[in-house]
Amino acid sequence: MNEFLLNTLDATLRYSTPLIFASMAGLFSERSGVVDIGLEGKMLIAAFISAAAASVFGSPWIGLGAAILASSIFAMIHGFATITHKGNQIVSGVAINIMASGLTMVLGLAWFKQGGQTPALANDERFLSITLPGVDIIDYIPILGDIYRELISGHNILVYLALLIVPLVWWVVNRTRFGLRLRAVGENPKAVDTAGLSVERLRYKALLIGGILCGIGGAYIATAHNAQFTKEMTAGAGFIALAALIFGKWRPYTVLSACFLFSFLKALEDRLQSVIIPGIGEVPVQFIEATPYLLTVILLAGFIGRAIPPKAVGEPYIKEL
Amino acid sequence: MTRDTRLAWINGLMLPLLNVLTAFAAIAIVFVFINVDPIEAAKIVIHGTLGYEEGVGYTLYYATNFVFTGLAVAVAFHAGLFNIGGEGQAYVGGLGVALAVLAFDPSISPWVVIPASIMGSLLFGALWAIVPGYLQAYRGSHIVITTIMFNFIASALMVYMCVHVLREVGQMNPQSKMFPETAWLPFIHDIFAGIGYKIAPSPLNLSIVLALLFSLLVWIFLWHTRWGYAIRATGKNTTAAVYGGIKPKKVIILTMCISGALAGLVAVNELLGYQHRLMLDFQYGYGFGGIAVALMGRNHPAGILVAALLFGMLYQGGMELAFELPNVSRHIVVVMQGLVILFCGALEYIYKPRLVRFLAPIEASE
Numbered sequence: 001m002n003e004f005l006l007n008t009l010d011a012t013l014r015y016s017t018p019l020i021f022a023s024m025a026g027l028f029s030e031r032s033g034v035v036d037i038g039l040e041g042k043m044l045i046a047a048f049i050s051a052a053a054a055s056v057f058g059s060p061w062i063g064l065g066a067a068i069l070a071s072s073i074f075a076m077i078h079g080f081a082t083i084t085h086k087g088n089q090i091v092s093g094v095a096i097n098i099m100a101s102g103l104t105m106v107l108g109l110a111w112f113k114q115g116g117q118t119p120a121l122a123n124d125e126r127f128l129s130i131t132l133p134g135v136d137i138i139d140y141i142p143i144l145g146d147i148y149r150e151l152i153s154g155h156n157i158l159v160y161l162a163l164l165i166v167p168l169v170w171w172v173v174n175r176t177r178f179g180l181r182l183r184a185v186g187e188n189p190k191a192v193d194t195a196g197l198s199v200e201r202l203r204y205k206a207l208l209i210g211g212i213l214c215g216i217g218g219a220y221i222a223t224a225h226n227a228q229f230t231k232e233m234t235a236g237a238g239f240i241a242l243a244a245l246i247f248g249k250w251r252p253y254t255v256l257s258a259c260f261l262f263s264f265l266k267a268l269e270d271r272l273q274s275v276i277i278p279g280i281g282e283v284p285v286q287f288i289e290a291t292p293y294l295l296t297v298i299l300l301a302g303f304i305g306r307a308i309p310p311k312a313v314g315e316p317y318i319k320e321l
Numbered sequence: 322m323t324r325d326t327r328l329a330w331i332n333g334l335m336l337p338l339l340n341v342l343t344a345f346a347a348i349a350i351v352f353v354f355i356n357v358d359p360i361e362a363a364k365i366v367i368h369g370t371l372g373y374e375e376g377v378g379y380t381l382y383y384a385t386n387f388v389f390t391g392l393a394v395a396v397a398f399h400a401g402l403f404n405i406g407g408e409g410q411a412y413v414g415g416l417g418v419a420l421a422v423l424a425f426d427p428s429i430s431p432w433v434v435i436p437a438s439i440m441g442s443l444l445f446g447a448l449w450a451i452v453p454g455y456l457q458a459y460r461g462s463h464i465v466i467t468t469i470m471f472n473f474i475a476s477a478l479m480v481y482m483c484v485h486v487l488r489e490v491g492q493m494n495p496q497s498k499m500f501p502e503t504a505w506l507p508f509i510h511d512i513f514a515g516i517g518y519k520i521a522p523s524p525l526n527l528s529i530v531l532a533l534l535f536s537l538l539v540w541i542f543l544w545h546t547r548w549g550y551a552i553r554a555t556g557k558n559t560t561a562a563v564y565g566g567i568k569p570k571k572v573i574i575l576t577m578c579i580s581g582a583l584a585g586l587v588a589v590n591e592l593l594g595y596q597h598r599l600m601l602d603f604q605y606g607y608g609f610g611g612i613a614v615a616l617m618g619r620n621h622p623a624g625i626l627v628a629a630l631l632f633g634m635l636y637q638g639g640m641e642l643a644f645e646l647p648n649v650s651r652h653i654v655v656v657m658q659g660l661v662i663l664f665c666g667a668l669e670y671i672y673k674p675r676l677v678r679f680l681a682p683i684e685a686s687e
Contacts, residue, residue, distance in 0.1 A: 037469065085667075085671055087666070088666060088667055091612070091616070091662060094609065095662035098662060099663065101659070102655030103351075106656055109650040110648050110649070239469055239470075239473065284485065286484075287477070293471075293474050297456070300460075302462070
């Protein structure tokens, strides 16, 4: 089996994990009618807190819990501003991102005195790769053995969790009572209100789920994919997730495909760094880097299909008196 | 005082003041959290920004950037548009500056090179904003999302330009060669020295005059021209604007054009004024800072000048704090920006019901 392809796909899976968590978080929030451009900020604060807590308490699970808590607090700030006080959802999202960016650097320096980084995590303080059962048996089968050993086995638990969460999100959104109400509140909050349900409570719930998911995504970045927190380490993953959410038209499986596509590009970009193609010269990796954003813009412009957001997204719901 | 003027006072002055005070209270809590006495921190900030000439120079130099991006965000706000692409527009504005400067022979007069490169920053900044504007107006794609995407595209483009196209031959650093001295905007301390006053050198340059000039121009444009009226009308009520013969699509494109051009001017202050070469991330943070400045300045040029000065102080003060207290990161100013955006923007009306309730008995007794 082609080693280059296997390695690239393997990296794709690792890059896609935080994108999946964040875009599913955005999916809940936006399907409920609240724009969430604060995915980046929530993942960043979660990444920082997870690494800090894992390092201090010596357990990645405590790190994960703390990350979920921190990210959820930020989600609730967003809710307080946009749901309770009917503030502008974009402005609030920008505030979340900037506060997270500043706080991680300020607290990082004050707590650990390492220029804003957290101490490097030892192996028992982070999520390690796990080998799935049966690797040595399936290994005897050609091709399939390689795929199982290299691609499917040998990731950490959060990667598998991300892959499991997508069908769960699909089921919750499309097959449960809560999901029906969630979609209704994002399309026509007045109808939901008339039916006697609280628009505010539904939106708060959606944001809380988003906060939890971003928390896991952030913890993955700092305590699984890497072994410490470094400044601005989410590096735009939250915005790529937002792009994937739009590119996937706010539907779980299409969003998942967009996450895979964008992470594949990222994995490819890493591998083509300073590779010289005869006749063309050095590959301009910056173009690959810009592709997810370009694709999203082109899609939004309606040149390749149409991305129609939930109808009530962005509008605070004001109950008539 | 009539009820209307009272409401105008509440909305225009008291609420913003309360919101800013809340943001300051919140930052004080952050200071206590990291074991720094907020009073001592405030003293360091004030001394570091107003206490000596060099500090004042740096403060005004940072404030200049915030004026440009603050105006950029404010103009867009008046049309009901949220331009969060100031970061990318400022960045690409730098490309305009560099291309213009490097296109001229070093022997050509500054009177040609400098205006041409300022035009370059305006033009490239506008170009980077006009695409999202067009897509919003004619293709219905949301300006917030497209401007976010354009920030990242700008970043990739600029890395490409700095690494592959404009990098000085034989140099490792991804930056352009030094601009010839004919393209340098004069430093304020040099101008003062020229007329016989000696002040401490700082990066403060002639761009600050440009910032004041553009504040005035934006004020005239928004409140005293037909186009400014069209922009404000579209922002207040698009349906009514259409009824009055205004074409919102054209207004969107014009607004974004102006907004992007203003953001592009950051490159003039940074590159022509101080760095004298194109480098990576020279605009870092000013685009987003502009959002805080515009929100705090209530989208009015006068308010923006005050807010930009405050943020210039915080920026310079943050550096001083980091220097004086090893435990404090200079990025404390970023937290402050976030808090200002939260309290002056998203939670803008948090005190309004309380304030109205508080004033009601006074009103009744009159």
